[in-house]
Amino acid sequence: MSQKFVNSQGTRCSSLLDALLTTNSRQRVSLITTGFACLFMAFCILAMELVAAAGLADRQWVRWWSFASGACVLISFALIRSGVTRDWHDPAFTSVQMLYAITSNAAAYVIAGMARGITPPILAAIMMFAVFGLKPKQIKGLMFYGLFAYGAAAVVVQWGLPGEPMPASLAAVYLLIVTMVLTMTAALGLHANAMRVRLQVQKSELAEAVQHIHELATHDELTGLPNRRYMQDMLRLEEMRARHSGQPLLVAQFDLDFFKAINDSHGHAAGDQVLQNFAGQVAAYVRGSDIWARWGGEEFVLLMVNTSQDDGAQLLESVRARIAATPAVLSSGIHVPYTVSIGAALLEEGESAVTLLERTDAALYEAKHRGRNRVEWARQKPVPGLAPARSKFSPARPDDWAGCTTHSSYLQTRP
Numbered sequence: 001m002s003q004k005f006v007n008s009q010g011t012r013c014s015s016l017l018d019a020l021l022t023t024n025s026r027q028r029v030s031l032i033t034t035g036f037a038c039l040f041m042a043f044c045i046l047a048m049e050l051v052a053a054a055g056l057a058d059r060q061w062v063r064w065w066s067f068a069s070g071a072c073v074l075i076s077f078a079l080i081r082s083g084v085t086r087d088w089h090d091p092a093f094t095s096v097q098m099l100y101a102i103t104s105n106a107a108a109y110v111i112a113g114m115a116r117g118i119t120p121p122i123l124a125a126i127m128m129f130a131v132f133g134l135k136p137k138q139i140k141g142l143m144f145y146g147l148f149a150y151g152a153a154a155v156v157v158q159w160g161l162p163g164e165p166m167p168a169s170l171a172a173v174y175l176l177i178v179t180m181v182l183t184m185t186a187a188l189g190l191h192a193n194a195m196r197v198r199l200q201v202q203k204s205e206l207a208e209a210v211q212h213i214h215e216l217a218t219h220d221e222l223t224g225l226p227n228r229r230y231m232q233d234m235l236r237l238e239e240m241r242a243r244h245s246g247q248p249l250l251v252a253q254f255d256l257d258f259f260k261a262i263n264d265s266h267g268h269a270a271g272d273q274v275l276q277n278f279a280g281q282v283a284a285y286v287r288g289s290d291i292w293a294r295w296g297g298e299e300f301v302l303l304m305v306n307t308s309q310d311d312g313a314q315l316l317e318s319v320r321a322r323i324a325a326t327p328a329v330l331s332s333g334i335h336v337p338y339t340v341s342i343g344a345a346l347l348e349e350g351e352s353a354v355t356l357l358e359r360t361d362a363a364l365y366e367a368k369h370r371g372r373n374r375v376e377w378a379r380q381k382p383v384p385g386l387a388p389a390r391s392k393f394s395p396a397r398p399d400d401w402a403g404c405t406t407h408s409s410y411l412q413t414r415p
């Protein structure tokens with residue numbers, strides 16, 4: 001058999017399935033379940049027809065029963081296939097299908113004559129459908145309906161049929177078995193339901209935990225800002241984007257001035273509050289497309305996408321002035337004035353994120369060197385062979401930026 005033939009048969013089979021079961025996943029699941037119900041009903045009809053053929057049940061009644069039971073499942077299938085039920089809470093209207101299945105089963109008990117012993121096991125199989133997909137209330141409701149339907153069927157068998165009634169003790173045994181079947185399957189259904197609910201809770205707890213771990217891995221706990229690891233990933237990504245789009249990319253490094261003195265005078269907790277205050281103040285200037293992150297300690301990095309140097313310079317100057325003019329107010333009410341030094345650079349053609357960050361680092365060093373509370377701009381790309389610039393903080397830790405060999409000593413103060 002050629003591969004081509006096998007493929008064409010496979011395609012034909014899958015389009016046939018699509019035509020029968022649709023391509024809508026929710027509708028498909030309902031149709032498959034109802035398809036099983038149809039198959040199940042076909043077996044029941046066959047069994048009842050055999051019972052009638054053996055002369056144990058009235059042929060005429062069995063014919064009517066087969067017609068009515070078969071029609072119900074086929075109409076259900078057609079309704080679901082037509083899409084009418086697609087937006088219903090339960091597109092397979094399982095509880096309704098279960099109701100008529102139980103009714104049909106109780107009716108079979110009435111008409112099956114000597115062979116009525118086959119109906120309780122079939123009832124158990126019907127109730128198995130309830131285990132998957134029905135709510136506890138519906139399962140209990142079906143159990144009580146089953147008891148009622150069989151109770152009514154027993155009354156008809158004892159007093160409503162022509163001829164000799166069944167011995168009362170045998171009728172009681174049947175009822176006992178039916179009660180056992182209904183209570184056991186309902187209990188099983190309730191247990192399965194509780195397990196399903198527990199699994200759902202565990203699943204959502206797991207999803208929350210994963211989200212929390214991701215948050216911890218990418219965010220700084222003190223300020224809530226993205227952390228160094230996240231910023232490094234974003235820098236690489238934005239550098240690639242900028243290279244492809246040709247749009248300008250700006251990076252600025254911030255370092256609080258004399259922060260050790262703040263810690264020493266007001267305590268470490270007060271220092272933390274100053275860091276939070278600073279993170280929040282700058283965040284107010286940052287656009288949704290920019291990334292504002294805590295690099296570590298009292299050091300921060302701002303990545304500005306699609307921003308010209310003029311716009312960036314304006315923003316950084318505003319931030320610097322704002323910080324200098326607005327003391328942090330501690331929870332104790334004490335006002336702590338502080339300033340920030342900023343080193344900034346514009347991504348140059350062919351430049352890597354590593355080199356870009358190195359240049360901003362060198363610019364920041366220069367800002368510190370020139371008296372702090374100022375913005376300094378790096379100008380040009382590293383020149384091979386030049387000695388490395390002194391650095392206020394080192395973004396080029398070997399484990400973070402493997403392969404970085406460039407030197408930076410190329411600063412120019414913006415006019």
Ligand SMILES: Nc1nc2c(ncn2[C@@H]2O[C@H](COP(=O)(O)OP(=O)(O)OP(=O)(O)O)[C@@H](O)[C@H]2O)c(=O)[nH]1
Pocket residue numbers: 222255256257258259260261263267268269270271272275296297298368372
């Ligand atoms: N409160 C607090 N302090 C921190 C944190 N991380 C780092 N520090 C402190 O920040 C201070 C940084 O001091 P230095 O690197 O000497 O810098 P500086 O005092 O700001 O001086 P310049 O940067 O040169 O202006 C150290 O005292 C650190 O202990 C933090 O999360 N919370």
